[in-house]
Amino acid sequence: MKALAARRRNPVVSTLLLLVALLGVGGAYTVATSAAPAEAVATADQTAIDEGKRLYLEGCSSCHGLNAQGTATGPTLIGVGAAAVHFQVSTGRMPMAAPGAQAPVKPVDYSEADVSAMAAYIASLAPGPAIPTAEQLDYSDADIAEGGVLFRINCAQCHQAAGGGGALTQGKHAPSLMDASPQEIYEAMLTGPQNMPVFANTTLPAEDKQAIIAYIADLQESDSPGGLALGRLGPVTEGLFLWAGVFAVFVGLAVWIAIRAR
Amino acid sequence: MSEITTRDSGATPDHGHGTPDGVDPEDLARPLYEGPGALPAADIPHRPRRSDFDPKAARRAERQVAALFVLSMLMFILFCVGYIAIDPTTAVYIPTFGEVGAQNFVLGLTLGLGIFCIGAGAIQWAKKLMPDVEVVQERHPLTSIKHETVEAADQYERGKEESGFAQYRIIRRTLIGAMALLPIPALILLRDLWTSKDGGFGPSPTELLSTTAWVEGMPIVTDGTYQKLRPEDIPVGGLVSALPEDIMEIQEEEHNLNARGKAAIILVRMEPGEIRAQQGDGWDYQGILAYSKICTHVGCPIALYEHRTHHLLCPCHQSTFDLADAGNVVFGPAARRMPQLPIGVNEAGFLVARAPFAEPVGPSFWERG
Numbered sequence: 001m002k003a004l005a006a007r008r009r010n011p012v013v014s015t016l017l018l019l020v021a022l023l024g025v026g027g028a029y030t031v032a033t034s035a036a037p038a039e040a041v042a043t044a045d046q047t048a049i050d051e052g053k054r055l056y057l058e059g060c061s062s063c064h065g066l067n068a069q070g071t072a073t074g075p076t077l078i079g080v081g082a083a084a085v086h087f088q089v090s091t092g093r094m095p096m097a098a099p100g101a102q103a104p105v106k107p108v109d110y111s112e113a114d115v116s117a118m119a120a121y122i123a124s125l126a127p128g129p130a131i132p133t134a135e136q137l138d139y140s141d142a143d144i145a146e147g148g149v150l151f152r153i154n155c156a157q158c159h160q161a162a163g164g165g166g167a168l169t170q171g172k173h174a175p176s177l178m179d180a181s182p183q184e185i186y187e188a189m190l191t192g193p194q195n196m197p198v199f200a201n202t203t204l205p206a207e208d209k210q211a212i213i214a215y216i217a218d219l220q221e222s223d224s225p226g227g228l229a230l231g232r233l234g235p236v237t238e239g240l241f242l243w244a245g246v247f248a249v250f251v252g253l254a255v256w257i258a259i260r261a262r
Numbered sequence: 263m264s265e266i267t268t269r270d271s272g273a274t275p276d277h278g279h280g281t282p283d284g285v286d287p288e289d290l291a292r293p294l295y296e297g298p299g300a301l302p303a304a305d306i307p308h309r310p311r312r313s314d315f316d317p318k319a320a321r322r323a324e325r326q327v328a329a330l331f332v333l334s335m336l337m338f339i340l341f342c343v344g345y346i347a348i349d350p351t352t353a354v355y356i357p358t359f360g361e362v363g364a365q366n367f368v369l370g371l372t373l374g375l376g377i378f379c380i381g382a383g384a385i386q387w388a389k390k391l392m393p394d395v396e397v398v399q400e401r402h403p404l405t406s407i408k409h410e411t412v413e414a415a416d417q418y419e420r421g422k423e424e425s426g427f428a429q430y431r432i433i434r435r436t437l438i439g440a441m442a443l444l445p446i447p448a449l450i451l452l453r454d455l456w457t458s459k460d461g462g463f464g465p466s467p468t469e470l471l472s473t474t475a476w477v478e479g480m481p482i483v484t485d486g487t488y489q490k491l492r493p494e495d496i497p498v499g500g501l502v503s504a505l506p507e508d509i510m511e512i513q514e515e516e517h518n519l520n521a522r523g524k525a526a527i528i529l530v531r532m533e534p535g536e537i538r539a540q541q542g543d544g545w546d547y548q549g550i551l552a553y554s555k556i557c558t559h560v561g562c563p564i565a566l567y568e569h570r571t572h573h574l575l576c577p578c579h580q581s582t583f584d585l586a587d588a589g590n591v592v593f594g595p596a597a598r599r600m601p602q603l604p605i606g607v608n609e610a611g612f613l614v615a616r617a618p619f620a621e622p623v624g625p626s627f628w629e630r631g
Contacts, residue, residue, distance in 0.1 A: 075570075153486045153503050157565040157577060168568060169575050169582055169593070195568035197501030197530065203484060203491065223361045261311045261389040 012259070015252040022244050045120075048113075052121030055114055059095045068125055073099060080191060081128020082119035087187035089115045093194075101171030102194055129190040137182045139210040139217065147215030150208055154199060163219045164232030168195065176231070178220055182213045301397035313390045323390035330383030337376030344368035468629040472622040474506075475525040476603060481507040482529065482552070482613045490612045491529070493548055499569040502529040503555065506615070524623055526555035527603055528565050529613070530585055532572060539588040541620065545604035547613065552603040553589055554623040557581055559596040561625045574600065597626060 057066065063074030070076030077084075088094035092106040110118070119131060152161060158174035160166045165176035172195055177185065189209055192198035199209075230237045313320040344365060354364040427434055458464025465473075481490050485503040488510070496502055504527050512521040534549040545551075553574070555563050562578040572586035581594030589600035601623050604616040622630060 150486050154501075154565075157563070166577065168566060169571070169573050169580075172568065174566075192499045192569055195570050197567050197569045198497045198499045200495070200497045200500055202495035202497075203489075203500065203502045208487065228359045257385050260309075261313070261394070 012252055012255055015248060015255060019245065019248045019252070022248070048117040048120045049124050050121075051114075052117035052119070055110070055118050056121055059110075060118075063096070068122065077122050077125070079126040079128045080122060082116075082123040082131045083129040083187040084191035084193065085119040085122045086115055086131050087184060087191060087193055089118060091184060102173065105175065129187075132183060132186045132190070136206050136210075137186055137213070139182060139214040142207070142210040142214035144211070144214045144218050146208075147211030147213070150204070151212050151215050154204065155212065158196070160232060162232040163216055164229075177216050178232070180216065182217065185209075185213050185216060301399055304396040304398045306396055308396060311390065311394060314394075320391065323386065327383045327387045327391070330379045330386060334376045334379035334383065337372045337379065341369060341372040341376065344372060468627070471624070471627050471629075473524075474619055474623060475509060475512055475521050476506055476527075476615045476618050478615065478617050479608065480615045481608065482527070482605065482615065483507050483509075485526065492611055493550055493607060493613060496529060496531045496550055498531050498533055498549065500529075500531050501565065501567045501569065503527075503565055504529050504552070523556070523561075526563060527552050528555050528567065528574075529605075530567055530569070530572075532569075532586060536572065536586055538586050539590075541588050541599070541602040542604055545602055545616075547605050547607060550605065550613070551585060552605045552615075553583075553585060554601045554603070554619065556624040557596060558591075558598040558600060558623075558625060559594070 056064075056068070060074075060077075061068075063071060064077050065071045065074070068077040070078075088103070089110055090108060090112075092108045093103040096103045097106065108115075116131075122128070123130065151163075158166060158168065159177055160174075163177035165174050167173050174196070180188075186209055187193075188196060189199040189204065189212070190201070201209075204212075224232070230241055311319075313323045348365040348368060350363070350365045352364045353361050354367065355361055356367065422428060455467045456464050482504045483490055483506070485505050488505075488507075490507065491502065491504070505522065506525050509522055509525060513519065529550055529552050531550045534546070537546060537549065537551070540546060540551070555565060557564050557576040557578065559576065559579055559581045562576050564574055564576045564583075566575040566577060567573075567585070568575070572584060573592065574583040574585050574589075576582070576594065576596070579595050581596035582592050583589050583596070583600045584592045585600070589602055591597070591599060598621075601619050601621045603619055605613055606616045608614045
């Protein structure tokens with residue numbers, strides 16, 4: 001312990017401490033941000049609509065209005081369709097815990113039946129995109145190469161070429177697609193959640209969506225060829241990693257070389 | 263020179279370290295080698311290291327250096343063993359690094375550590391055992407010696423007289439003329455920038471940068487799938503990356519992607535009431551707006567469109583354009599707004615360009631000012 005105390009003013013120690021702190025913060029962040037999976041839901045009847053309305057008034061109406069007409073704090077839900085409800089609620093994005101730049105993914109408080117009941121209620125208000133069927137989500141015959149081309153044209157600018165996500169303006173971000181299920185991806189394209197634009201079936205038909213999903217599924221399954229993927233966020237993280245991590249090691253080594261021996 | 267000090271000029275050791283009796287502190291401040299080429303000790307207090315006066319510490323340092331070199335030898339042997347013994351196709355899971363090739367991992371680790379240990383051993387050797395006396399290295403003054411500058415000036419004068427540069431006026435003038443014409447062949451090659459596909463005198467570079475494949479009535483097709491678009495295909499909040507219909511023909515004709523790069527556009531749709539300003543009256547079609555996809559800063563393709571704020575963000579340098587406000591820059595280094603393409607529909611009901619771009623797309627260039 002004495003030897004340790006004697007060395008604590010050594011410049012190498014402060015460099016190492018900085019490095020350990022940086023790695024600790026990064027690691028804690030990675031552990032803290034994990035997504036919850038979503039499951040498929042069934043169709044609903046009038047009882048489901050009534051149940052959905054009850055849940056809506058309870059959990060959603062304070063922002064979206066008593067008749068889903070929208071308020072100053074939340075947009076109207078008339079015409080957003082069942083797909084939008086399923087995407088937002090089953091990923092935990094809605095109801096939002098607090099107003100903010102973007103609704104984060106968080107643990108889901110509703111059962112599958114609750115989600116489909118709310119979806120049925122919102123769908124009963126006005127026609128909108130329905131929850132995709134199992135047939136629409138089947139991408140087994142899709143062309144992965146074609147999906148890659150469409151992904152790079154339509155998705156990569158925000159979600160990054162390898163699906164790692166990226167930053168947008170004023171605190172908003174495009175999430176990583178590494179944990180997104182085919183249904184979530186399909187519903188997101190169909191409904192344009194939050195600031196994501198809508199990629200409707202008229203401009204991006206179902207088979208193109210399936211090709212994109214097949215490409216993303218392929219990205220999710222494939223390992224990072226270099227080992228450490230660094231969130232697949234591209235040159236910014238790689239540069240930051242080098243500066244904060246590797247560069248700190250080099251600075252430490254340089255200090256050790258230059259320091260006088262005792 | 264004044265900064266030179268001799269080894270006798272009072273190098274005082276740091277007594278705080280407790281030099282044991284029997285070791286003369288003066289001796290520790292003397293360079294070991296005193297023959298020709300030795301550098302004189304500096305006139306600053308010298309603090310001896312533990313290994314200078316404690317034989318135990320010196321032996322420990324010796325062992326440390328040797329251990330590092332032995333470790334390096336071990337690593338090189340392990341490298342060879344790894345190369346021979348490990349199947350190149352086996353993968354291994356390393357925490358935080360994920361799934362990596364076992365052989366590559368071992369080869370990189372052993373070779374890296376082996377080389378590192380040689381360097382670390384050498385540095386430890388230099389720090390603990392090699393002499394650490396502060397010495398002074400002589401430097402010459404940076405200015406030239408007086409007689410050399412005088413001689414150079416004389417040589418110049420002599421050359422001027424002997425060559426007769428001042429005397430033969432016609433030679434001097436013709437030489438100046440020849441040197442003046444020398445850059446002309448290089449400049450005339452720039453004419454190639456104006457050459458058109460058939461070898462004739464084509465459009466100027468400025469004209470090429472100022473025009474795109476968009477002309478009046480040109481149908482708009484989706485990028486990637488090349489489908490014509492109807493206004494009702496694009497929902498409010500929708501985003502479509504699009505190109506002129508004849509882009510593939512132009513591309514095959516020109517054998518490059520220049521036309522595609524210039525003509526790329528995005529179509530977005532918002533409620534007509536949300537549009538605060540446009541670059542021309544009625545350039546939208548029922549709330550569908552067409553903007554160039556090429557950033558006016560340094561030309562990155564942009565489609566990071568936020569459909570609630572109507573902001574278009576460039577991923578390269580974070581230039582942000584407000585598409586609801588005539589494509590004006592709201593943030594970032596871009597100096598010009600995003601050019602808008604006036605659109606409408608043709609008789610068949612498909613979206614078309616109503617006119618070419620009114621201003622050059624992409625980054626600024628010299629002639630644009």
